[in-house]
Amino acid sequence: MVAYEPTTFSRQSMNNVAGIIDVSPEINVKTAILQLPNIPLPVGFEDINDYLSAAFLAFMARICCLKTVCVGILANKNKIPDVALPLYSDICPGLFKINIHDELSSILNFCQKSLQKYHSSYSFLIDMFYRYPELRGRKQVPHHNIVLGCLIKKSSEIEFVEKVLHDSNILLLFENFGTEMHLLYNERPSQDFEHIKSVLKHFPTFLKSMVEIGNDAKLSEVSMVSTEEMPKLYPIYTYPEIIAESPFTAFETQCMATPNNIALTSTQCSMTYKQCYNEVKRLAKLISDRDLSPQFGNKIVALHLPNSLAYVISVMATVHADKAFLPLPLDYPPERLSFTMKDADVNIQIMTTETYERSDFTKIKNIETRVGIVGDEDIVIVEFKAEDKSVERNQREPKRRSSFIPMDDDIYYLMYTSGSTGRPKGVQVTKTGVLNLSRAQIELWGLNENDTIAQFASIGFDATISEIFTALLSGANFSSSAEE
Secondary structure, eight states: OOSOOOOOOTTOHHHHHHHHHOOOOOOOEEEEEEEOOOOOOOTTOSOHHHHHHHHHHHHHHHHHTOSEEEEEEEOOOTTSOGGGGGGBOSEEEEEEEOOTTSBHHHHHHHHHHHHHHHHHTOOOBTTHHHHOGGGTTSOSSOOEEEEEEOOOOOTTHHHHHHHHHHTEEEEEEEETTTTEEEEEEEOOTTOOOHHHHHHHTTHHHHHHHHHHHOTTSBGGGOOOSOTTTHHHHSOOOOOOOOOOOOHHHHHHHHHHHSTTSEEEEOSSOEEEHHHHHHHHHHHHHHHHTSOOOOGGGOOEEEEEOOSSHHHHHHHHHHHHTTOEEEEOOTTOOHHHHHHHHHHTTOOEEEEEHHHHHHSOOTTSOEEEEEEEEETTEEEEEEEEOGGGTTHHHHHHSOOOOOOOOOOOTTEEEEEEOOOTTSSOOEEEEEHHHHHHHHHHHHHHHTOOTTOEEEOOSOTTSTHHHHHHHHHHTTTOEEEOOOOO
């Protein structure tokens, strides 16, 4: 009695809470009937109802993946005098230890013997909760989730069912010589049993599978999904033919398909897909004109920008210029910023004019190109001379090997780790990875031109790449809130 905890189905906890909230004494009995397959009575069983009850316990262990199944058993009160009937419980708590990796034959035999034990032990006095200290504080009659048993046909059958459902959620009865399973439950406004019924609908399939697979098989091998249901519940996904293209090519296709749709919005301005594409091409030409360092085959452009439309346009312009971009958030400390640029051997950086004017480039030879307003920011392209970059710092610091690895042709951007486990490391992300992720997310989330995607993540996190490309490749509106 102490170990008894009613077995519930997955996602059923809300139903239990609803039952606690609904304290109405009124019982509104509803019945659902499930047709069961006409199966031969196995050897060792004398009654089909006993077999079905044992099979149902095995089903509960299989579908709930539990080693202990706790269900209520209708008590046998035939030998109890009528005057004493109210003193005895109508439901006996049944506890069954079942290992789903055991053979079906041993599990069914165990369940049959356990059920017979509960039937032969009759009932218990409800005042035992007062007589045993370990049971004190518990409700006199435990609340059950599922109760198994057989009803004796009598005039007070309805009253008895209502009494049982007062202390349980479901009463399961096997009727018509084992061809039907009756599901009786108390319909409450605050409680929904549709999920429970949908789970129990797999029991007929479970019975068929038991007969087909044989009693020598393990319980874990019994299927609960029919051959007809399998394609519906677990459809074989047919992957669409993938056209070899880059994310930017997909962006160009979207711009041609919806040129007048809004692509980018912020608190300062908005741009159509056509306007966005023109801005991307203008900035891409300025990037292509820069002379990148040939060291390590480097082609990285650092983007030291706030969350803004200018950042989105800079990302698309960089990849259109066949360069890889390196996001550098504005909140990076100077030491982290200097390390990252040096480690990645960056020669070109795009930043806002405001950030450029606040920066100290007196010890570094550089060439700056004023770009003007791009989206919602006034930006500048800064080119650093490789032979003069951080000369003084290089003399002060001991030489150490860069963690940078030569990039392949498919690289799209470089993202540095946080460095929490040591030195930050640059992670190369390919254009095929960006394209596949964006397409999968667009399909999974059902994104289209009617959607708006907000820029939420910092540019230092991969999530912002997902935000940008899922928006621009699906025709959605990308909305940016500029950093204060």
